[in-house]
Amino acid sequence: MDVGTLVEQARAGRPRAVARLISLVESAAPELREVMAALAPLTGNAYVVGLTGSPGVGKSTSTSALVSAYRRLGRRVGVLAVDPSSPFSGGALLGDRVRMQDHATDPGVYIRSMATRGHLGGLAWAAPQAIRVLDAAGCDVVLVETVGVGQSEVEIAAQADTTVVLLAPGMGDGIQAAKAGILEIGDVYVVNKADRDGADATARELRHMLGLGETRAWQPPIVKTVAARNEGIDELVDALEKHRIWMGEHGELTLRRQRRASQEIESIALTALRRRFDHLHGDQRLPALAQKVADGQSDPYTAADELIAGITQL
Amino acid sequence: MDVGTLVEQARAGRPRAVARLISLVESAAPELREVMAALAPLTGNAYVVGLTGSPGVGKSTSTSALVSAYRRLGRRVGVLAVDPSSPFSGGALLGDRVRMQDHATDPGVYIRSMATRGHLGGLAWAAPQAIRVLDAAGCDVVLVETVGVGQSEVEIAAQADTTVVLLAPGMGDGIQAAKAGILEIGDVYVVNKADRDGADATARELRHMLGLGETRAWQPPIVKTVAARNEGIDELVDALEKHRIWMGEHGELTLRRQRRASQEIESIALTALRRRFDHLHGDQRLPALAQKVADGQSDPYTAADELIAGITQL
Known part of the structure; x- marks a missing residue:
């Protein structure tokens, strides 16, 4: 199938065409340049949200809950689950990400896992191109979730319009936070599992630490959620919309996208x-x-x- | 002080001159090129050993014990403690690395901590140049220890003549090991804290996993140590010497150093x-x-x- 037809079918919402295009860009196939050139005029519409946080904070559950929330608003949603430690890619290999299967039969949702280990240039190289495919395929929102830890978190932040940093009570995240530099990358903070002991303390500590730096033009909100019970998710969507609007009004969205393209x-x-x-x-x-x-x-x-x-x- | 004098003093074992040279290369000072050109003919003598492993396995204690062992053999030793998560560098900022202070007054030992976070090009850029300084300053052995986890482990392996991977019993290292790719990078494996329950099981599991791959020209030995009590350290030094001799006989040392220079x-x-x-x-x-x-x-x-x-x- 030629690239033009693939792109057309992806635009029409055919998941197989989307999958094929991502595979092409992921494998650095010879058609890659042609694909990218064909996609270019179709991109720039999707709102890209990065979700990051230590293992166990509930990234996958939160992503799934966000998908449901955006679907209720009638938006088409793409999910890119990036695992920097895995050599395996593909739609079928979502591991224990069972919750995502709630959306498996929804034609308005496209879910893709992506391995970056061993990739030429790692995340910086592969993820933006997959985001580009989802954007061109007509996704209104692309959620990029990192599976795993470390440097990749910061890289994800560089790819997203808005970066959501997730924490959970009692995971020693306070110290971790400062170390991993997440205090610098979050636009919106989530204290998930907020029904557990220590949620308020975690939120308070976080608010304190966020307040320590210089005054920011955008003060990152802290949203408490229980993603597994869908609690606080509408508030999270509100916070994201507010950030998106703020970015639009302050030229920040253009700036971030230019920076992303530049990188x-x-x-x-x-x-x-x-x-x-x-x-x-x-x-x-x-x-x-x-x-x-x-x-x-x-x-x-x-x-x-x-x-x-x-x-x-x- | 001009570069020639600094290099001369470093050769004579003056720690301040070594410190100044590393600071010059670390800060990408204008003199950097001059320093590197002056050091080039003095390099190639040091045996570079990389030590890596998850937090808590006893890297710092093992490094310290190795320093003592090499000092007993009359060797001059350089230690480079690389912390990819820290923005702080310098000889004074060794944090909780109290054991290293045993060697603080030994003129035959040079210890330096090095931050790579935020560094242009990270570890790949800064560490090899610092190793070059320690080599030119007359260190017979340079121990490069990573503080922290992740990608840096693999990068450290690329810098060393011999890579030592440390594990400890009961840390779930078995699974971790496969994930972090450490089974591919170790030349010598150490099961430290071998007086603890599960040491034999860890060694057995490791031996099994190392045996799964294709047959290797060099079969990595597994050494059991209790670094805090200096047990097994002479055996570790023996294993290192054996690997060094093997590499020399098989052209592997030349190959690795060329690869290192190439990178x-x-x-x-x-x-x-x-x-x-x-x-x-x-x-x-x-x-x-x-x-x-x-x-x-x-x-x-x-x-x-x-x-x-x-x-x-x-």
């Missing part, structure tokens, strides 16, 4: 340049330089200069 | 190219391209092509 372009360009390094003079230039550095005949900076001189002459 | 050169070259992107046409080209992509007038691949065309004309 994406840079990442693709660097990958292409790295490929040029590898191919340089039949794979011989870089190993020869490395040998000289390993032997102490040259230093890495001088060698890097020579490498750059090599590719810019190509 | 280092590439990383520096990519950083330099990224800087060119930023400076391109007075900071205007990339934002303009990003705007076009964000507006759907172009796609990221076409934009990346234009970006590359721009820098290769410089």
Whole structure:
């Protein structure tokens, strides 16, 4: 099937076409460039929400509850579950994400899991392109959920219009929060499992820590939810809408999307340049330089200069 | 003080000169290139051992015990404690690494903590250069210890001649191990806290999992230690020496060091190219391209092509 037909079918809401397009971009298939060029004029409509937080805070449950809430509002929803520690991708491999199956038969919901481990350039490379596919396929909202921890959280924040940071009571999240730098990335904070002991204390501690920094133009709200019982989810959707409107009024949405595009372009360009390094003079230039550095005949900076001189002459 | 004098003093074992050199490379000071060029002919002697493992396995205690063991053998030892989650660097900020203070007054030991969070290019960029300084300063052994978890573990392995993976009984490390990919990176495995329940089970499970893969030229040994009581440390040093000798005999040491130099050169070259992107046409080209992509007038691949065309004309 040609790319044009695939894109047309994806626009019409055919899940198989969407799946095929994501697989194409994920596998860096030869058609990738053609796909991206065909999608470009169709993008820019989806509101991209990133959900992040430590394991056990209820990211998957919250994502599922958000899907239901947006569906009640008549929105088409895409879900991208990104697992940086897994080598497995695909719609069928959602692991223990049972709750998501509530939406499996809803044609207004597209759910995709995506592995980034081992990916060339990791998350920075693969996720934005999948978001682009979901956007072009007509999703009004794309929820990007990280499965796992660490650096990826910060990267997800860079991909989203709005970043939701989830916490749960009594997980020692206060200290964790400061460490992982989540206090800098959240636009909206959620204290999930708010029916548990310590929820108020967690919210209070969080509010205190958020207040410590310099005054912000946008003061991130803290929403208490019990996602498993659907409590507080409408309030979360309200908070997201407020942030979205605020971003629109303050030029922040444009700014974030430009920054995102900028990083994406840079990442693709660097990958292409790295490929040029590898191919340089039949794979011989870089190993020869490395040998000289390993032997102490040259230093890495001088060698890097020579490498750059090599590719810019190509 | 000029770079030549600093290098000379570092060679003579003056810790202040070593500290100053590492600070220079860490801060990407203007003298960086001069420093690297001056160090190049003095490098290649140190045996670089990476120590990695989950928090709580006793990395710091094991590192300290290894320092003592190598000192008894008359070797000069450098320790680089890399914390990817911390923005703080410097010899004074070793946090709770109290055990390291045993060596604070030993002129044959140089200890340095290094933060990589927020660093341009992270660990890949900063650590190899600090290792280079310690190598040139005459350290026979450089122990590189990661404080923290995640991707950095794999990166550390790429910097070391020999990678030691530490585990402890009953930490659920079995599953963790497979997940973090540590079964692929270890040259020597340590089950520390071997006086605890479950040490034999952990070693057995590890041996089983290591045996599952294809046959390896080097079969990684598993050493049981109680680092806090100095038990098994001589055996660990023996295992390291065996791996070092094996690598020398099989050309593996040369290969790894070349690979290391290659990655280092590439990383520096990519950083330099990224800087060119930023400076391109007075900071205007990339934002303009990003705007076009964000507006759907172009796609990221076409934009990346234009970006590359721009820098290769410089």
